[in-house]
Amino acid sequence: xxARALKELETSEIADIxxxxxxxxxxxxxxxxxxxxxxxxxxxxxxxxxxxxxxxLDAAHQAExxxxxxxxxxxxxxxxxxxxxxxxxxxxxxxxxxxxxxAWPDDFAESVAGSVNS
Amino acid sequence: MSLPQNLLALCExxxxxxxxxxxxxxxxxxxxxxxxxxxxxxLLVHAASSMLAGNSADRKELRGYVARAFGHNEMAxxxxxxxxxxxxxxxxxxxxxxxxxxxxxIAATFRSLQxxxxxxxxxxxxxxxxxxxxxxxxxxxxxxxxxxxxxxxDEARIFLLALLVDEQVKKxxxxxRS
Numbered sequence: 001x002x003a004r005a006l007k008e009l010e011t012s013e014i015a016d017i018x019x020x021x022x023x024x025x026x027x028x029x030x031x032x033x034x035x036x037x038x039x040x041x042x043x044x045x046x047x048x049x050x051x052x053x054x055x056x057l058d059a060a061h062q063a064e065x066x067x068x069x070x071x072x073x074x075x076x077x078x079x080x081x082x083x084x085x086x087x088x089x090x091x092x093x094x095x096x097x098x099x100x101x102x103a104w105p106d107d108f109a110e111s112v113a114g115s116v117n118s
Numbered sequence: 119m120s121l122p123q124n125l126l127a128l129c130e131x132x133x134x135x136x137x138x139x140x141x142x143x144x145x146x147x148x149x150x151x152x153x154x155x156x157x158x159x160x161l162l163v164h165a166a167s168s169m170l171a172g173n174s175a176d177r178k179e180l181r182g183y184v185a186r187a188f189g190h191n192e193m194a195x196x197x198x199x200x201x202x203x204x205x206x207x208x209x210x211x212x213x214x215x216x217x218x219x220x221x222x223x224i225a226a227t228f229r230s231l232q233x234x235x236x237x238x239x240x241x242x243x244x245x246x247x248x249x250x251x252x253x254x255x256x257x258x259x260x261x262x263x264x265x266x267x268x269x270x271x272d273e274a275r276i277f278l279l280a281l282l283v284d285e286q287v288k289k290x291x292x293x294x295r296s
Contacts, residue, residue: 037233038232038233038236038237038240039191039194039195043233054249055249055252055253057252057253057256060253061256061257061260065223065226068226072202079198079229081230081233082230083250083253084249084253085247085249086247086249089247089248089249092247
C-alpha cells in the first residue's frame with residue numbers, strides 16, 4: 001500500500017507562524033528549510049539564531065518543543081528538527097572558518113583512488 | 119560506570135568548559151555529537167536487552183545476542199509514534215494510559231540526536247558549531263534523567279519492545295493489506 005502523503009505547508013508560511021510568536025529570550029533570526037532526513041522522510045529544519053554569546057540550552061529546549069507543537073498544530077505532519085546558533089556561529093562562514101586540519105584535502109580523491117590517467 | 123554512562127561522560131570531556139576560551143575543531147565537535155547519540159542508543163539497547171534476556175550474569179551472552187537485533191532506523195521509526203503520542207492501533211491498545219511527557223521527550227530526542235549524528239558522521243560539507251555539540255550533550259543528559267523516571271513502568275517496557283518489533287509489525291500489516 002503506498003504511503004499516505006504528508007500534509008506540508010510552505011516554509012515561508014511556517015516562518016511566518018513562528019515569527020509572529022513572542023519568544024523568551026527573543027530570536028534574532030529564524031530560518032526554515034525542508035529536506036529529506038536520514039530516514040528518507042520529508043522533514044523540516046528550523047534554525048533559530050540568538051543574539052547571545054552562548055545559547056541557554058534550557059530555554060532553547062522549551063523553544064524547540066514549542067516550535068514543534070506550533071508546526072504540528074498548523075497541520076504540517078513532517079518531523080521538525082530544531083537547531084540553534086549564536087549570531088557569531090551563524091555568520092561564521094566556511095571561508096572564515098577554514099579549518100585546514102579538519103578539511104578534506106583538495107587532492108583527497110586522487111590520494112585515495114589514484115589519478116584517472118595513471 | 120556502565121557503557122552508556124561512560125559514553126555520556128566521555129562526550130562531556132571533549133568540550134572546553136563554559137569559562138574556557140577557544141573553539142573546538144570540527145573533528146572534536148563531530149565526535150562529541152556522535153558519542154552523545156551513542157550514549158543514548160546504548161542506554162536504550164542495554165535496557166531492552168536486559169528486559170528481554172534477563173539481567174543475571176549467566177545471561178550476558180544472550181543479552182549481547184539480543185542487542186545485535188536493534189537497528190538505528192527501526193528504533194527511530196518506532197520513536198515517531200511515541201514522541202507525538204500518536205501510536206498505531208496495535209500499540210495503543212497495549213497501553214492503559216497516555217504516554218508520559220518524559221517518554222515522549224525520550225522518543226523525540228532519540229530521533230533528533232540520530233539525525234545530528236548522521237550529519238556529524240556522514241555529511242562532509244557540514245561544519246558543526248559548538249552549540250550543536252552542547253545541545254547534543256544536553257539532550258543526551260536529559261534522556262538519561264527522563265529514563266530514570268520512567269524505567270520499570272509499563273509504558274517503558276512497551277516502548278523498549280516497540281524499538282525492536284514495531285517496524286516488523288508495521289511491515290507485516292502493510293503487506294497483508296496490499
